[in-house]
Amino acid sequence: AQSVTQLDSHVSVSEGTPVLLRCNYSSSYSPSLFWYVQHPNKGLQLLLKYTSAATLVKGINGFEAEFKKSETSFHLTKPSAHMSDAAEYFCVVSGGYGGATNKLIFGTGTLLAVQP
């Protein structure tokens, strides 16, 4: 079975400083992994996805994530936080095979606060 664990429920950074949101996954086969962002009372927007190609994945708005099989991690990073980055972030693993998205399994989310 697949699962994801987001290690921090809340992260607070200052504007202009780096962002690190941690995610560990568990999967019995090569997983597809995603990061989604959700602004208050909004739907989800895909930031980036890993589907067994390059291990360093670049997404929108300057975010990137690195797939590390040895550590079963898929941490999300951004070099410099912006006020507009304040939102809830979800690490997600696909329950399907390969790149399929038959069932998405969500982590519990990390609320990112950006201080001026």
Place this chain on the structure above:
Amino acid sequence: GAVVSQHPSRVICKSGTSVKIECRSLDFQATTMFWYRQFPKKSLMLMATSNEGSKATYEQGVEKDKFLINHASLTLSTLTVTSAHPEDSSFYICSATDRKNTEAFFGQGTRLTVV
């Protein structure tokens, strides 16, 4: 990317009434649609998976008679909350995948409040 439109974005209804939420794929054919429920300050919980023209597959613990899902066409799925109660108040989100099935596109969500 592909667009999924969910309607209404916000609805308030009286206890005992039914509410229908629509999820439409605007520029692609959605072979599979998913319905999620999100409790305050919580993650998304998958309620059911629906494939066009067939019955929805419900996750364990989700009452199929309470949450009726219809996926009658390749661009529309509906979720009807029947005989709603205050505990059904939540944020409901749909997502859809196309035939390539490599990415899920999410609707904007529906905030349901049952009073």
